Amino acid sequence: MDFFGIHWVEWLGYLATATVLTSFLMKAVTRLRIVNCIGCLLFVCYGFLLTPLSKPIIITNLAIFFINLYYILKK
16 A cells, blocks of 8 residues: 555555654653654664565664563663
C-alpha cells in the first residue's frame, strides 16, 4: 500500500526519524529518554519490515533502547 507514492514501511521509517529527532527537543532528560525509546522501537519495527531485514538498524536501536531504559529505571 502506497501513500503519495511512498510505501507504508518507508513512512514508518520517517515516523521513527521524526520521533527520535523530536526527543532531542525535550528539556527534561527523562522525557527525552522516553520519547527516544518510542522512536527506537519504531526503528526496530522498521528494520524488521525491510526486505531484506536490516540488522544494523535493529541492533543499534535495541542497544539505544536498553541504554535509555536502564537510565529511566535507575532514576
